Structure formats: structure tokens, C-alpha cells
Amino acid sequence: MNASDILTPKGLIAAAVILLLAVMPVLTAIADQAFYLDIATRILILAIAAVSLNLILGYGGMVSFGHAAFIGIGAYAVGIPIYYDEYSGWLHFPLAIAVSALYALITGAISLRTKGVHFIMITMAFSQMVFFLFISLEEYGGDDGLLIWSDSEFVDGVDVDDPTTFYYLCFISLMGALFLVHRIVNSRFGRVIRGSMSNDKRMKALGYPTYGYKLTAYVISGAICGYAGALMGNFTNFISPEMMGWTRSGELIFMVVLGGSGSVMGPIYGVLSFLLLEEFLPDFMDLFSKDAGIYWHLPFGIILVLVVLFVRGGINGLLDRWNR
Secondary structure (H helix, E strand, O other), X not given: OOHHHHOOHHHHHHHHHHHHHHHHHHHHHHHOOHHHHHHHHHHHHHHHHHHHHHHHHOOOOOOOOOOHHHHHHHHHHHHHHHHOOOOEHHHHHHHHHHHHHHHHHHHHHHHOOOOHHHHHHHHHHHHHHHHHHHHHOHHHOHHHOEXXXXXXXXXXXXXOOOHHHHHHHHHHHHHHHHHHHHHHHOOHHHHHHHHHHHOHHHHHHOOOOHHHHHHHHHHHHHHHHHHHHHHHHHHHOEEXXXXXXXXXXXXXXXXXXXXXXXXXXXXXXXXXXXXXXXXXXXXXXXXXXXXXXXHOXXXXXXXXXXXXXXXXOHHHHHXXXXXX
């Protein structure tokens, strides 16, 4: 993105969103509203997961309905070592990335031999297998979940238990994920992935082993999402198999599509819109009728369906048209 891109309505909005996220701890401290910092932290973590999904969905056309499994694996990579009194973040985060990448390699090697709805269903099937695996592990809480009684520990002076410190760890991680995905999709490797989404047979005819390229992208995506899961484990201090269910994967897909798949800022817009609607829509409905907020899922679903049907390219596509 060059200077001319930034000085457009779309570029200014993107810069404003990033700036707002950067100063959120200051704003919440001034307003004495720590609750909103928690919401913003959750937005950052899920945005990292959405960015990872966008790499394969938006640029590679791989609709994974089991991406939440990586979040769960990453979170358990924090919770299980802490259960055995291993508190080092230098163990937790590499373990989350490595196990998620290995899971992506094994499942991706099988899933990517299929296409379309078959790929969607097989990724969901693998995710449900992991879901039921952790339910069966009674040692780690099973269906009741696992309490994480301590945060990951890094170097002295870096207290992840401090909300502001942890927030900026998540913010820097999101910026790093955005930069990494941006560099990947604009590299020769990324051009092959995008070309494969448009016309896989043509790319193979040109001599590119697209299966290997797509598998590599799938593994990178899983590793990034596993990292987001490790952050989520530190944030919630509680993990359960429920966080890797197929409905959570569906929410991630909605976030990416809502914001605009195949765009740099789309995942952030999608997560921001999704979570803010989820958080404040019930209270807004209560203003018109008492207890109406308990039915917030209905207008929420309608809004999402209308955006998908009539706002081509999601929020990012809407900004593109405004730009022109």
C-alpha cells in the first residue's frame, strides 16, 4: 500500500481503525471502562484467526469448516502444560504453532484431495473428531473444560497477566499476521495460490504443483490460527472443547465473508462488526421493548444474510465502491 492508497476514503478508514485499536487501552483507561478493553482484546485475537482463515478462503478458495479446531488446539497447548506446572510461554506458543501445523499437515494432505462441498465436509469431520477427542479426555476436564490458573510466563518485566500488556501483545501479533499474509499473497507463492483458485487446471498445465502449494498455505494458516488459540487460552483462562465446535468455525467464516474475503483489512472489519453486533444488539433491542434482547439472534442473523446477499465483497467491497 503506497501513500496514494492511504489518502483515499478506504485507506483513511483502515488507518483510523488501526489507530483506534492502537490507542484503545488509553481510551478505556480515560473512560475507566476496563470491560471495553476485554472486548477489544477478544476482537484482536479473533481477527488473527480470521486473517489466517482468509489466507486459504479468500485467496485460495479453500472453505474450511473446521478452522476453530486450530484455536482449540492452540488453547490446550497452553492449558495442558500449565496443568503440569509448566508455565513458560516459550514452550506454550511454539507448541501451539507446531501441533497446529502438524494437524494441518495431516488433515490438509487428505482434505485437499477433495474439492467443493466435499472439502467443506471433510474439514468439519476432522474438526469434530478433535472436538470429541478432547471431550473424552477426562483428565483435562472433558466436556466441563479446563481451568488455566496461570498465564504464560516470558521474560521478567513482561507481565502477560496485565490487561494492557497482554492487549499490546495481541495487537503486535495481529499486525505481524497481517504483514505475513500480505507478503505471502503478493509473492510468487501467493500468485500461484490465487491462480489455483481461479483456474487450478491451467496452473497445473503451466507446471505448478498446486496441491503442494495449497497444502503449504493450509499449514501456514493452521499455524497462525494455533497461535491465536494460545492467545485465547491466556485471555479466557478457561478452555473447553466447545470452543472448537463446528459452529465456531461457521462464525469465523461469517466474519471473513462479512468483512470481505480476499482483502487485507476484511477480516478485521468482519470481526469488529460481528462482535460489536453480538455485544450491543441485545441492549439496543431492549430500548424498544423490555426483554426483547433475548431474541437478538433473529435480527443478527438477518443482518448477516442481507450483507452476504446484497453487499458484494462485504464491508471491504462496500468501501471499494465508495472509493470509486
